[in-house]
Amino acid sequence: MIELAKNHLKKVLETCGANRNCEYYPCHFDGQVCLWCYCPFYPCEDYELGEYIERKDGSKIWSCSKCFWVHRIDIAVEILKEIFNLTKDKGIDEALELLNDHELMLKIKDKVKEKYPVNR
Template identity: 80%
Template sequence: MIELAKSHLKKVLELCGANRNCEYYPCHFDGQVCLWCFCPFYPCEDEELGEYIKRRDGTKIWSCVKCHWVHREEVATEILKEILSLTKNNSIDEGLQLLDDRELMLKIKDKIKAKYPNR
């Protein structure tokens, strides 16, 4: 394998697999899929997946520290499929603008969660 291909494959494996090289790994559970290190549904406000917690200053923030759902392989893959199907005919910037629609993103979450419930 040529070096450019190896370098690219390393990035893909770090992104799509269990990135044991990450200083925060595992942030949820051992063997987690790290593709959605930053959840595209945040804050989902789904109480099966997370909860509001108080910060030191008394304000509330959504915490998904107990969420394992988005890091399961089948769920992470399904999220990617949905996003790619919506954005395949757009430039990256157009795709990001489309996915900036919170209602759309929560519909994607609900569709996938119906197929792969939180367990």
Template identity: 40%
Template sequence: MQNSYRYFENIDCKYFPCHKGLKDFNCLFCYCPMYTKEHCPGNPKYIEANGRKIKNCSDCTFPHQPENYDKIMQILRE
């Protein structure tokens, strides 16, 4: 899948890998396009700060898994 429009891996990024434990790491959705979605297929946690509920996706690897490209595109079309 290397050099595909669905996948790229930026090993030169100073944060790479930003999540541990993934064999193939897709950097295409480095900033998750589903962050603003109330319901997403990832595993976000929520923290309370200044009386506000804030979505924390730092442990979520869903957008970095190459096989999830089609799922993400489907969600964005909705």
């Protein structure tokens, strides 16, 4: 395998697999899929997936620390498929602008969650 392909494959494996090289791994569970290290639905405000917690200063913040759903392989891949379907005919900047729509992202979450419920 040529070096450029090997380096690219390494990035894909670190991004899409269980990135055991990450200093925070596992942040949710051993064997988790790290594709959605930063959840595209944050904050989803879905109480099956997270909860508001209190900060030291008394303010509230959405916590996903107990969310396992987005880190399952079937769900991670399904989310990616939905995103690809929406962006397949768009350039990167246009796709990012589209996906910056939080309501649209929550619709993707709901669609995937309907197909793959949390407690399955």
